[in-house]
Amino acid sequence: MPGAPGQRLPSEERLRRRADYLRCYRTGRRRHGSLAILYFVPNQLEGPRLGITASRKVGKAVVRHRLKRRIKEIYRRWQHRSQLPALDLVVHLKPEAGGSDFPALRTELLRLLSGLRERRGPAA
RNA sequence: GGAGAGCUCCAGGCGGUCGCUUCGCGCGGCCCUCGGGCCGGCGCGGAGAGGAAAGUCCGAGCUCCCACGGGCAGCAGGCUCGCUAACGGCGAGGCGCGGCGACGCGACGGAAAGUGCAACAGAGAAUAGACCGCCGGGCUCCUUCGGGGGUCCGGUAAGGGUGAAACGGUGCGGUAAGAGCGCACCGCUCGGCCGGCGACGGACGAGGCUUGGUAAACCCCCUGCGGAGCAAGACCAAAUAGGGGAGCGGAACGCGGGCCGCCCGUCCCGCCCUUGCGUCCGGUUCGCCGGGCGCGGGGCCGCUUCCGGGUAGGUUGCUCGAGGCCGGCGGCAACGCCGGUCCCAGAGGAAUGACCGCUAGCCGGCGCUUUGGCGCCGGGGACACAGAACUCGGCUUACGGAGCUCUCCGGCG
RNA sequence: UGGGGCGUCGCCAAGUGGUAAGGCACCAGACUUUGGAUCUGGCACUCGGAGGUUCGAAUCCUCCCGCCCCAA
Numbered sequence A: 001m002p003g004a005p006g007q008r009l010p011s012e013e014r015l016r017r018r019a020d021y022l023r024c025y026r027t028g029r030r031r032h033g034s035l036a037i038l039y040f041v042p043n044q045l046e047g048p049r050l051g052i053t054a055s056r057k058v059g060k061a062v063v064r065h066r067l068k069r070r071i072k073e074i075y076r077r078w079q080h081r082s083q084l085p086a087l088d089l090v091v092h093l094k095p096e097a098g099g100s101d102f103p104a105l106r107t108e109l110l111r112l113l114s115g116l117r118e119r120r121g122p123a124a
Numbered sequence B: 001g002g003a004g005a006g007c008u009c010c011a012g013g014c015g016g017u018c019g020c021u022u023c024g025c026g027c028g029g030c031c032c033u034c035g036g037g038c039c040g041g042c043g044c045g046g047a048g049a050g051g052a053a054a055g056u057c058c059g060a061g062c063u064c065c066c067a068c069g070g071g072c073a074g075c076a077g078g079c080u081c082g083c084u085a086a087c088g089g090c091g092a093g094g095c096g097c098g099g100c101g102a103c104g105c106g107a108c109g110g111a112a113a114g115u116g117c118a119a120c121a122g123a124g125a126a127u128a129g130a131c132c133g134c135c136g137g138g139c140u141c142c143u144u145c146g147g148g149g150g151u152c153c154g155g156u157a158a159g160g161g162u163g164a165a166a167c168g169g170u171g172c173g174g175u176a177a178g179a180g181c182g183c184a185c186c187g188c189u190c191g192g193c194c195g196g197c198g199a200c201g202g203a204c205g206a207g208g209c210u211u212g213g214u215a216a217a218c219c220c221c222c223u224g225c226g227g228a229g230c231a232a233g234a235c236c237a238a239a240u241a242g243g244g245g246a247g248c249g250g251a252a253c254g255c256g257g258g259c260c261g262c263c264c265g266u267c268c269c270g271c272c273c274u275u276g277c278g279u280c281c282g283g284u285u286c287g288c289c290g291g292g293c294g295c296g297g298g299g300c301c302g303c304u305u306c307c308g309g310g311u312a313g314g315u316u317g318c319u320c321g322a323g324g325c326c327g328g329c330g331g332c333a334a335c336g337c338c339g340g341u342c343c344c345a346g347a348g349g350a351a352u353g354a355c356c357g358c359u360a361g362c363c364g365g366c367g368c369u370u371u372g373g374c375g376c377c378g379g380g381g382a383c384a385c386a387g388a389a390c391u392c393g394g395c396u397u398a399c400g401g402a403g404c405u406c407u408c409c410g411g412c413g
Numbered sequence C: 001u002g003g004g005g006c007g008u009c010g011c012c013a014a015g016u017g018g019u020a021a022g023g024c025a026c027c028a029g030a031c032u033u034u035g036g037a038u039c040u041g042g043c044a045c046u047c048g049g050a051g052g053u054u055c056g057a058a059u060c061c062u063c064c065c066g067c068c069c070c071a072a
Helices: A019-028 A061-077 A097-099 A102-120
Strands: A027-033 A035-044 A049-054 A087-093
Touching: A019 A035, A019 A049, A019 A087, A035 A102, A049 A061, A061 A087, A061 A097, A061 A102, A087 A102
Parallel strands: A049 A087
Antiparallel strands: A027 A035, A035 A087
């Protein structure tokens, strides 16, 4: 894996305001998986932004934060990330995700993300 | 070998790839009073969760608000002496309880200040109490003349029985039977004496014993406590709405106080203007007009410009501290003092992650060995509890492993 | 960060120091040709857990566990 520039993920490409999250929940579309729900809505910026949420029903603080870091890692390493349109994404973890391991989380998340890449064409 | 008890320590290590946060250096751009400052990007290098970061149960620092002083109420603490910035913490000690023991645990002030509570059982449950007994006496019946039965009156707290608890315990004397009625010992209370800073302990004397339990029932006594919390607080500061000042235009068209975070509105009060109704007085061309009182309604709008508060947002508070480590001294110890040395996370929808290789612990098998253990092969390979959120000191709870010391029991020599 | 509440049978719950009401559900019996309805009877070994106070604790106290809510 050569040092592809697309593997970086600075904080500007993260969702950082409550209002952004609420906009995603209220006006965005969503896709359901067994471990997580993916919300997404177009934004007015250069590229996509990612947000992750996990309620206390998912687990204790250690569990929730580990899941968030793993989601972030999977998204960062995703080879098709540069093909995404300018979207705000929110990955909402379900309580079932509490006991899942890294490979299960990756297949789940990649399945949810793959559809978004395809719908770039007709939108333009 | 097996059961325990106490104390201390660790929370994997080494290397690599891709990322995140932060700090330093270099390169680049801009400003420049040539000291430097600012901006984002790239490169290199450094640092980057815990013993509990947890629960948020105590105590502090820090910040803002309030405050002249005192009291009541409320809440918290409660053996003693120390330690500490402080504490409900810690150390040492006393007393009590548990354990064969090493040791552990204790909300451990007051029940003669007052009020309350105690189901069921039981004669009686707090001014004690005669159910069965026991003893004495009267009356009466029976008699083998020793006595026995019934009944009434009185004595008795020794015995039985009830209960969680029955008004000091054991023994001897004493007595009609009994009773601290008397005595000895134990306990209790009181008194001074000795030891101890003290909690308390010890021996002595006196009292014959009075004051059952419950204060995690109300309560009393002593001590402490102003309120909020870093989303505290400070600074900068959009849009929209709103506030204040000035000017212009329109219109019949508000001012003060209650009001103490600021401003506005509502509400209430006073005054002023206007208007409707009722009523009274005066005038009258009989249509009304003026005044008083009572009840009710209303009392600004638009534009321009300036100013202040303030929301979103940003910056700060934000990590050098009752700080860590090493050594010496004082102290039984908690801890203190002195000297040296080090800088050790600062995020903000919230940084520590993902993956790979090697490696002890671990698991399985085989061989050697008196035990202890050692060697070889294979598997597996950091994995228990758990994630900083202003910072400390504790407590509590969760949890993996290692070491040292000690106790009891069993076996072998 | 600060504050409040709840936990009692499978479900809903009363009881706030004296030995765990009641309803639904369930089980057994009666009635009925059978079922339903009705009637009778049964149904809590730790009252979220562990300690403590008391003679006695669901109730009082302490520490934990889980759930819910409020304010900023």
